[in-house]
Amino acid sequence: MSTLNPSQRTVAESEGTAAANFRRFLRRTPVQITLIFLVFIWTLPTFGLFVSSFRSADAIQTSGWWTVFANPFDFTQWSLQNYVDVITADAMGTAFLNSLLVTIPATVIPITIAAFAAYAFAWMKFPGRDLMFGIVVGLLVVPLQMAFIPMLRVYREIGLNGTFLGVWLAHTGFGLPLAVFLLHNYIASLPREIIESASIDGASHFTTFTRLILPLSVPAIAAFTIFQFLWVWNDLLVALVFLGTGPDVTIVTSRLSEMVGSRGQDWHVLTAGAFVTMILPLVVFFGLQRYFVRGLMAGSVKG
Amino acid sequence: MQRAEQRSDVVTGQVDIARLAISIVGVVGLILVLWWSFNFMSSEEVPRLAIAAVALAVGVFGIWALFFFSDNLVTQLPIRIASAIRPFVFVGPAIAVLTAFLVYPTINTLYLSLFNRDSSRFVGLENYVTAFTDGDFLLIFRNNIIWLIFVTAFAVGFGLLVAVLADRVKGEPVVKSFIFMPMAISFVGASVIWRFVYAFKPEGTEQIGLLNAIWTGLGGEPVAWITKRSIDIPGVTAFFDNLLGVTVGIPLNTLMLIIIMIWLQTGFAMVIISAAIKGVPSELLEAARIDGATEIQAFFRVTIPFISTTILTVATTILILVLKVFDIVFVMTSGQFATQVIANEMYMQMFRWRDFGMGSALAVILFLAVIPVIINNIRRWQEERYAR
Secondary structure, three states: OOOOOHHHHHHHHHOOOHHHHHHHHHHHHHHHHHHHHHHHHHHHHHHHHHHHOOOOHHHHHHOOHHHHHHOOOOHHHOOOHHHHHHHHOOOHHHHHHHHHHHHHHHHHHHHHHHHHHHHHHHHOOOOOHHHHHHHHHHHOOOOOHHHHHHHHHHHHHHOOOOOHHHHHHHHHHHHHHHHHHHHHHHHHOOOHHHHHHHHHOOOOHHHHHHHHHHHHOHHHHHHHHHHHHHHHHHOOHHHHHHOOOOOOOOOHHHHHHHHHHHOOOOHHHHHHHHHHHHHHHHHHHHHOHHHHHHHHHHHOOOO | OHHHHHHHHHHHOOOOHHHHHHHHHHHHHHHHHHHHHHHHHHOOOOOHHHHHHHHHHHHHHHHHHHHHHHHHHHHOOOHHHHHHHHHHHHHHHHHHHHHHHHHHHHHHHHHHOOEOOOOOOEOOOHHHHHHHHOHHHHHHHHHHHHHHHHHHHHHHHHHHHHHHHHOOOOOHHHHHHHHHHHHHOOHHHHHHHHHHHOOOOOOOOOOOOHHHHHHHHOOOOOOOOOOOOOEOOOOOHHHHHOOOOOOOOEOHHHHHHHHHHHHHHHHHHHHHHHHHHHOOOHHHHHHHHHOOOOHHHHHHHHHHHHHHHHHHHHHHHHHHHHHOOOHHHHHHOOOOOOOOOHHHHHHHHHHOOOOHHHHHHHHHHHHHHHHHHHHHHHHHHHHHHHHO
């Protein structure tokens, strides 16, 4: 990302004198200071919460978190007690498990369904194909709110309300337009010869799809997987509407938002609780940053 | 395996009874397994971890097995019928889910918005008339407009600033990582982070919130940032009072919530704009410089026009997101203290007031606002398809 392009390099070389270097230093310093300042501002809120999550309840309530830097190596002030409390007493541990239970199928199901559909839209001929795909494109930015009231009524009638299956299906429905659209764009751009040669060799569509198209589509699938995983993990609204906040089903985001309501001033559990909800997305972010960025870019149009 | 089957079909033109039987047994068996597992999962005596394991297995493998067996079944049919049906095996589940979860509900919501709270009486456009005349609703729309203007302007503005500046320094990837990091955090998590920044302690006690610590350090009195609904700054207040005629001064707490969204979305704007900036041909910039343009002139006359489409796309995306803002308001204020927005009000109409007519009308208003984008998306897709 940071490599100079050729024309910039020639400029840099021709200006290689001490005076020019000094001028460039003067020109760049304000830029660097501005950037450092912005990065500082952007990071400080998260950092403050992070530091506080290791302080005792009393300490958080009586002094600002920045005061710990007067003597940061006084280890008696640090402890993991807040995390222990929030995971056990405040049921954040169960909520974490529930979040995984919601998120993993709610990621795998739409991607599987979408990949099959995307392949058919790209490489099979059937009546109504363009119309159906046009509808998929149209549904991309339809607000989820349009689905809530009718679906909630249907769910109550057939007993899906408050079940994991219900929320998987809801996330599948809401994630599908984007998944089909993105995977179709990718799969349609694969060379025609590959698909044709497979069919000449006698491979069925199912074999072509599973053995050839899926492995070739890994970049697109990975990007969408990360996007959908984070979207579902971080979602509050769909979970509130279709899953509710019962102790057996509540997920990390709804649990945290309940804690803000019921224990709004208990910062020792709120800070630790917030980090429990954030840990997985942050690990994904730092571990798979490239796919992460690609996925978010691709997924940014989601309704 | 598949290959052999198809060839035998072509050669004999007949259906292999044994294979057909296996396929049918497979589909029926799968349906039974799914049925059993759903009952298992809703049973109360089973330990949670067992339910979790079954849930994951069904969620992850069930859908694959479904595709596998139905394709297998279709393969047993005479080849002509099979190739006519097979595309629908592939797209069928997607179309079914989209119809059930988006197409049908959208039509139904449009219809329900014309009825009263429990959908028992047709009321025409009454819900919409209320929404656009009642003072409480006008305040909500005004808040959404403020959100739209400020988040879009500042997120795109900061994103552009960071993208341009970072392009000129060595630590670009690091800088971008830090600004982008909030994108990984949920709106709920971000709300807690900022609620702590805005924390308020009465005057005389030590402030634990960063903002109040700075503010009192500068000599101010501690402010309850998220409950203070209006302040007055001569000259600036007029701008806010003129929005939909709601006169409550500058909505300090709404602006504080808006900062959270700007913090979250700047990274998104930055990454996309940064990619576009790297696509500006260096010859163009070079030519401008040789012609005597300063860096600032080159930026406004070359770079900005070149990336204007990207900026528009980013702005549209952020507008759509902000239009539906829910979590931040729900967590921070529940819409109290004059901070209500459309999506949160819709949630409350649904669950607190049980007014499905009004809830539907609010959803439709969100829907109407994105219709230009929907039309534009479809038009662009048609152009691309034509070009192919």
